[in-house]
Amino acid sequence: MMRKYLGPVALNLFAWTTIIAVAFPLFWMLVTSVKPQSELFRRPPTMLPESWTLEHYWHLLTQTNFLVYFRNSVMLSTVTTLLVVTVATLGAYSLVRFRYRGRESLAFLVLFTYLLPSVVLIIPLYLMLVSLGLSNTLFSLVIAYTTFALPYALWLMRSFMAGVPDDLEYAAMVDGASRMGAFVDVILPQLLPGIISTALFTFILSWNEYLYALVLVNSDGARPLTTGVMNMLISSFNIEWSLLMAASVMMSVPLIIVFAFLQSYLTRGFGAGAVKG
């Protein structure tokens, strides 16, 4: 009787100890962000705050540029996602369902660029965007972000598109629909989970991007969260950890929302793109 329960209990204890260890830095981020300044540097440190406060969040929202950065990040990621997902959906439809010369090489190019390091592209892109007079704008970042987001989204969409059965499209066309009509009426609804999944991945990639933002933008008006928050670390006289942790939590809010409501789409994207591909 004992033995029957001992195995699973030991397994669970081991599993949850590891999981808690992995998640601990994130827990610590949350705890630090709600501790009052006086408690932050107490020795020994308190694992759970003795008194809770939202003063750091208040400070972050009212006395720093955080909201400007946040707005920039939202706009930047939204525009990039809309652009990239639209282009990639049409492109993937073409790559999977049409026959023409150069199709195979194009698919190869997509995969190649999906693996290409950003640091190779960043120097010419920087020169190009400066000479076009676009540096220090959100638009320059949208352009730069397509360099990694479009190959990624195309690769994902291609594999989702391959999963939609041919017959549906032909059936609609036999019923008199045009090719594009069949695409809109039959394929798009089938593809919707894939599109959502691709959009989420693109949004998260753009939201988290750092290098292009570091190089292409150096004014607060166009800075996204990643470089903006790092700037708060570098430019402050003494590092205010609780403020930075509050900023980190706020920066992760969109992600927490996705995790809470749309996680199955993330796992689906994993299966489709990165690994099977």
Add this chain to the structure above:
Amino acid sequence: MAAPLHSSLERRYARLGLLLIAPTVLIFCAVIVYPLVSAIYLSLFRVFTPTLESSWVGLSNYRELLASGLFWKALWNTLVWTAGTLTLQIVLGIGMALVLHQNIWFRSLARSLILFPYFISTVVAVLVWKWVFNDLYGILNHLLMQSGIISMPIDYLGSMPNAMISVILVGAWKYFPFVVIAVLARLQTIPEPLYEAARIDGAGPIARFFDVTLPQLRDVLVVIVMLRAIWDFKEFDLIWLLTGGGPSSSTETLPIVVYRQAFALNQMGMAAAWAVSMMAILLVFMIVYIRRTREKGPA
């Protein structure tokens, strides 16, 4: 009558196909192909970033680069980082996938918690770890000293080999969930009769892992290792934000040198030569990966 009609429809479809791919091709040419070609072209010049004054120097950037010890040092650092963090990611990833495959309590919560580090911004990950690593008030030093493992606070990021180890550990923490999810998905498709058969043959859990699970995981592991090797090799954000390449360039990997050459030392041409050399090394991995993918066909 039927044949020409058919082929004209086919031609119309081919044209529609080209029309649909046109935006992709245009964007690719403008933001990827053109910059890629001009990176190679730029590497043959000496460029001073602030004025963009440039002069043709041919291959001398490459000669200078290969002759300097800096390149080999940076390549070595990149390989140490990649090998170290990749090994940890794979080992931790497989281990955690096996655990999450079991029927543990609150499995979906456990999966979310494990997945989270992969999706948060590198900026967030670095800020959190810098706070955990903090030499005076960091929780890690406190916990280690309290449990008697160390007697003096450790300087995690400011001295060697600590800095490299810390970077490798944080990299493993950030990216091992990728391995977990990929392996977990594959684990769920291994047919149960294989385990039954092994059990009847008297194989214990460890033997079952090596004789059944591991061979079944082989294909997906090869893909994961190649993908992660490419991504780790070109990682910039994590290392740059954690150590900036320091202390005294001992965690300076190739991408970091490219960035410093271009935007701190203002040598765009030289930076391009570094970037192209780095890409040449990566190309080996990329071609192996692409070959494999094409053989297997798209997903």
